[in-house]
Every structure is written in C-alpha cells, then in structure tokens.
Amino acid sequence: MKQLKFGVIMALAIIFTVVSIGFTTGCGKSGKTDTPAAQKEMKPEVDMALQKEAEAFLDTYLAEVEKNYLVASAAYWKATNTGKEEDFKAYSAADLVLRQLHSDPVRFASVQKFLDQKDKLKPLTARSLQVAWNSFKENQLPKETLEQLTSVASGIEQIFNSFRAKIDGKEYSDNELDEMIKKENNSAKRKKVWEAQKQVGEAVGAKLIGLAKIRNEAAQKLGFKNFWDMRIRLQEHDPDQLMEIFNNLEQVTNEPFKQMKARMDAELAARFKIKPEEMMPWNYDSPFFQAPSPSPKLDLDEFYKGKTKEDIIEIAKKFYNDVDLPIDDIVKNSDLYGRPGKQQHAFCMSLDQRGDARALLNVVPNEYWMDTVLHEMGHGLYNKYTDVTLPFNIREAAHAFTTEAVAMIFGALAKNPVWLVNYTGAKPERVKEIEPDALEQRKREQLMFARWALVMLNFEKALYENPDQDLNKLWWDMVERFQMLKRPQGRNAADWAAKIHFTIAPVYYHNYQLGELLAAQIRATLVKMANHQGPSYTMNYGQHKEFGQFFKDKIFKPCQTYPWPEFVEKALGEKLNPKYFADELK
Numbered sequence: 001m002k003q004l005k006f007g008v009i010m011a012l013a014i015i016f017t018v019v020s021i022g023f024t025t026g027c028g029k030s031g032k033t034d035t036p037a038a039q040k041e042m043k044p045e046v047d048m049a050l051q052k053e054a055e056a057f058l059d060t061y062l063a064e065v066e067k068n069y070l071v072a073s074a075a076y077w078k079a080t081n082t083g084k085e086e087d088f089k090a091y092s093a094a095d096l097v098l099r100q101l102h103s104d105p106v107r108f109a110s111v112q113k114f115l116d117q118k119d120k121l122k123p124l125t126a127r128s129l130q131v132a133w134n135s136f137k138e139n140q141l142p143k144e145t146l147e148q149l150t151s152v153a154s155g156i157e158q159i160f161n162s163f164r165a166k167i168d169g170k171e172y173s174d175n176e177l178d179e180m181i182k183k184e185n186n187s188a189k190r191k192k193v194w195e196a197q198k199q200v201g202e203a204v205g206a207k208l209i210g211l212a213k214i215r216n217e218a219a220q221k222l223g224f225k226n227f228w229d230m231r232i233r234l235q236e237h238d239p240d241q242l243m244e245i246f247n248n249l250e251q252v253t254n255e256p257f258k259q260m261k262a263r264m265d266a267e268l269a270a271r272f273k274i275k276p277e278e279m280m281p282w283n284y285d286s287p288f289f290q291a292p293s294p295s296p297k298l299d300l301d302e303f304y305k306g307k308t309k310e311d312i313i314e315i316a317k318k319f320y321n322d323v324d325l326p327i328d329d330i331v332k333n334s335d336l337y338g339r340p341g342k343q344q345h346a347f348c349m350s351l352d353q354r355g356d357a358r359a360l361l362n363v364v365p366n367e368y369w370m371d372t373v374l375h376e377m378g379h380g381l382y383n384k385y386t387d388v389t390l391p392f393n394i395r396e397a398a399h400a401f402t403t404e405a406v407a408m409i410f411g412a413l414a415k416n417p418v419w420l421v422n423y424t425g426a427k428p429e430r431v432k433e434i435e436p437d438a439l440e441q442r443k444r445e446q447l448m449f450a451r452w453a454l455v456m457l458n459f460e461k462a463l464y465e466n467p468d469q470d471l472n473k474l475w476w477d478m479v480e481r482f483q484m485l486k487r488p489q490g491r492n493a494a495d496w497a498a499k500i501h502f503t504i505a506p507v508y509y510h511n512y513q514l515g516e517l518l519a520a521q522i523r524a525t526l527v528k529m530a531n532h533q534g535p536s537y538t539m540n541y542g543q544h545k546e547f548g549q550f551f552k553d554k555i556f557k558p559c560q561t562y563p564w565p566e567f568v569e570k571a572l573g574e575k576l577n578p579k580y581f582a583d584e585l586k
C-alpha cells in the first residue's frame with residue numbers, strides 16, 4: 001500500500017485534482033446526477049440545438065484545459081526529476097493557471113445552465129459537464145478565502161516540516177524516532193519515544209482546529225453542510241452509502257482483528273517481557289498502529305539477493321507481458337533509478353491523457369521496490385489504456401480508489417508465494433517454509449490498515465461536524481473502539497493532530513481502504529474467470545493472458561464514463577461489497 005507514498009496521491013493531488021479530473025457530485029443546484037444508464041433507459045429526446053451549444057462550450061473549455069494540463073504535467077515531471085527550485089517554480093506557475101481557469105464564475109454559470117437541462121443532452125456530454133461542474137464548484141470562493149485556506153494549511157505544513165521532537169532536551173527527526181522505537185525493548189523508554197512522536201500534535205492542534213473552521217465556512221458558502229460533506233460529495237461518494245460500507249467493514253473485521261491482535265500481542269509481550277494485557281500503544285512500532293511490526297520470522301529480501309536493480313524491472317516486464325499487459329513503453333518513458341536531486345519516492349502519472357504513462361522510481365533490488373514497481377506500473381497501465389475518444393476531462397480512472405485497487409492487486413504479488421517461485425526464481429521448498437508467515441503478515445497488514453482507516457474516516461467526519469468538541473477525548477474513544485488499544489491513563493494531548501494527513505490530504509483516507517475492498521473483489525472475479533479452485537493467493541496469474549483483456553475492457557477503457565458505483569457494477573456484475581475483503585482474511 002502506498003499511502004502518501006507518492007503513488008497516486010502525488011500524481012492525483014498535484015496534477016489530476018487541479019482539474020478535478022475523476023470526480024463529480026450530486027449536490028448543489030444541479031441536483032442528483034442521473035447515471036448514463038438511467039438516462040438511456042428514459043430515452044430522453046436530445047435537444048440538438050442545446051446539444052450543439054453544449055458541445056461548442058466543451059470544445060473551447062476542454063481545449064484550454066488540455067493545453068494547460070500538458071504544460072503543468074510536463075513541468076511537474078521535470079521538477080521532480082531535477083529537484084531544481086526554478087523547475088518547481090515553473091510548475092507552480094502552470095498549476096496556478098489551471099486553478100484560475102476553474103475560478104471563472106462566467107464559465108461556471110454556463111456549465112450550470114447546461115446541467116439544468118441535462119436530460120436534453122447526450123449522456124456523455126452531460127457526464128463531461130458534471131465533471132467540469134465539480135472542477136469549478138470548489139473554486140467558486142472569494143480570492144481572499146482561497147488565499148487564506150492555502151496560507152493557513154501551508155503554515156501548518158511548514159511546522160510539520162521543521163518540527164523536531166525532544167527527548168530529555170535533545171532533538172530528534174521523525175526517522176530517528178522511528179528507528180529508536182523499532183530497536184528499543186524497554187517499555188518505559190519506548191513510551192518516551194512514542195510521546196515524542198506525538199509532540200507535533202500539541203504544536204499544530206489549535207491551528208488545525210482553526211483551519212477546520214475556515215474550511216467549514218468555505219464549504220458552507222458553497223452550499224454544503226461542512227467541509228467533510230463537501231469533500232465526500234466532490235469525490236462522488238454518497239455520504240450515507242460510504243458510512244454504510246465502513247460500518248459493514250467494522251462488523252466483518254471485528255472478530256478477525258481481535259483474534260489477530262491477540263496473537264500479535266502475545267508475540268510482542270514476550271519480546272518486552274510483559275503480560276499481553278499490559279500492552280500499550282508504545283509497544284507497537286507504528287506510532288498510529290496502522291501497520292504491523294516486521295515479522296522476525298520473515299525477510300522477503302532474501303529472494304532478491306544477488307539481483308540487480310535492472311533485474312527488478314525485467315521481472316516486472318516479464319510478469320506484465322505474461323498477463324497481456326505489456327509495460328515496455330511505460331518503462332521506456334519512465335525514470336527508474338536514483339540520482340542526486342531527484343525525488344526520492346515513487347509515483348506514476350499520465351503526461352498527456354493520451355497514453356503517455358510514466359513512473360518516477362528509485363529502484364533497488366529488494367522486496368519493497370519490487371512491490372513498488374508492480375504497484376506503480378499498475379497505475380501506469382490505467383493511464384496507458386486511456387480511451388482517447390472520450391472528452392478530455394473524463395480520460396482518467398473511474399475514481400482515485402479504482403486506480404489504487406489495480407495498483408494494490410499487482411503490488412501485493414511481490415509477497416505472494418506462487419509469484420515468488422515463478423518470477424524471482426525462489427526455491428519452492430524455501431517458499432513453502434515461509435508461506436505461513438508471509439500469509440499471516442499480509443493479513444495483519446490488511447486488518448490493521450482497515451481498522452486504522454475506520455478511525456480516520458469517523459474522526460474526520462466528527463471533527464468537521466463539530467470542531468469545538470473535546471477532540472483529544474474523541475480520538476482515544478475511536479482508537480479504543482476501532483483499534484482496540486488501551487488509552488494511556490490521564491493523557492490529554494492532541495495526539496490526533498500529529499497525523500499530517502489532516503493538513504495536506506484531508507478527507508481522503510477512506511479512498512485507500514475502498515481501494516483494498518475493490519482489489520479483493522476484483523481478485524475474486526479473476527479467480528472465477530480462471531476457474532481456479534482455492535483462494536486467490538494460490539493462483540498463478542502468469543498463466544492467464546485473458547486477465548489482460550479483462551482489465552483493458554472492464555477496468556481501464558470506461559475511464560470516468562460512469563460514476564464509480566455504476567462503474568463497479570458494470571465491471572464486476574455487482575456493487576462494491578466488503579464481503580470479498582472479509583473472505584480473504586479467513
């Protein structure tokens with residue numbers, strides 16, 4: 001999983017959401033959006049005069065969007081490859097042009113006028129206008145408000161960037177604290193490190209509450225209940241439906257999570273020489289308990305010893321070719337290996353929305369980068385197979401979480417026993433030995449992140465519904481409920497505020513988990529397609545070229561032709577269903 005690992009977040013948050021490509025909404029004057037299928041069933045009579053007028057508007061608008069998108073995407077690609085200040089300034093200037101384009105109230109009024117008569121337009125025209133409406137909607141604020149939102153958020157982010165926690169008067173970076181807590185076996189000393197990891201929360205807590213109020217005020221000016229409500233709707237989610245999905249997720253993961261946590265607590269308690277019931281939040285390596293500690297029984301890097309960074313790319317190329325999803329052109333356009341000045345993480349983007357997909361990577365021969373390469377190339381394939389006959393503003397994944405789902409499916413194979421034997425040359429007998437531990441670690445990752453996502457979703461919803469409530473207490477109420485951790489006695493600190501996502505990626509975490517749910521559902525579909533007997537992790541993907549055609553036709557080609565609920569139902573034959581995720585955890 002690549003949460004804020006510049007997988008899709010960097011590409012989407014910095015490039016795609018500039019144009020809000022990928023989202024529509026059912027709120028505001030335009031009302032609830034009819035799906036293209038529903039419109040087809042009603043067989044509306046197209047008003048050809050209105051249709052021609054709408055097409056003329058879209059031709060002009062989308063030509064300008066595309067022109068500026070090409071400049072912004074090229075500038076971003078260059079800046080992340082060079083790291084030069086002047087290149088980032090060039091990107092910022094291009095980014096600003098796109099934002100200004102969507103703050104034009106005259107154009108927004110035109111979009112609204114057409115959508116008021118959308119039943120008289122062709123479905124694809126109406127869909128393109130809905131996506132355009134969303135792009136304009138969030139920018140229909142006074143210049144001073146937009147500047148204030150940016151300024152306050154940037155100020156908080158700057159505190160995060162410069163903050164250094166202190167232990168006994170000595171300053172430590174986040175990375176240093178992470179390393180300290182991983183190595184420390186004394187619970188009292190771990191507690192001091194854990195508390196240091198949360199110190200930034202006290203520095204930014206009050207400011208974040210202030211930002212939440214500013215965000216709420218801006219959202220209310222645009223006709224939404226609050227900022228959470230606005231962001232959810234502008235991501236094409238129905239708030240009630242989203243909460244129902246996650247309430248379901250809570251129920252189906254309650255017992256598996258409790259059992260998994262009991263096993264993990266017993267292991268860790270033995271390490272710290274305490275009783276399992278004495279485990280506290282600082283006895284886990286992840287400061288927010290969102291990922292499991294590395295298994296002492298498992299080191300998948302052993303399967304990459306003796307390999308080169310070039311071997312990692314060749315392994316990925318061979319695998320994707322075996323499933324009829326060749327990545328040679330993506331690899332050719334990508335920047336694969338580290339060098340001074342280049343961004344140190346990984347992301348994938350489309351440079352032109354016409355098939356020029358490319359990834360920025362820093363590959364080294366280990367399991368993490370094998371996962372990352374497979375993951376990012378999954379994003380790249382979604383971009384590569386864009387349907388260029390569609391209007392420019394809907395040539396993107398059906399939703400941010402649908403491209404995450406594809407990337408997660410392929411990235412997870414780097415830990416898959418069958419895949420390891422077939423693509424890394426691992427000895428079957430050795431893989432058989434580590435298989436139980438590999439599967440247990442994978443389940444821990446899935447369960448822990450699901451419960452963490454429940455905390456983030458429910459807390460942010462409550463935060464924006466009432467920023468003046470006791471948020472410190474609310475945070476631990478939710479941590480106890482969803483993650484089953486003990487609340488530190490007498491603690492009253494803004495621990496929640498230490499999570500940078502509240503500042504730089506607000507109301508987004510649920511999309512990561514939706515990606516996991518969809519990934520499980522797609523895997524179940526592939527198992528059925530292949531007539532495979534047994535769980536998905538025992539299937540050899542490389543024996544099924546038909547998988548490639550499935551992804552091209554059912555997942556990639558539709559792009560944003562439909563809102564995501566209809567897309568999922570059309571692609572998989574049923575609505576998004578947490579059942580498949582729960583089945584993988586059994």
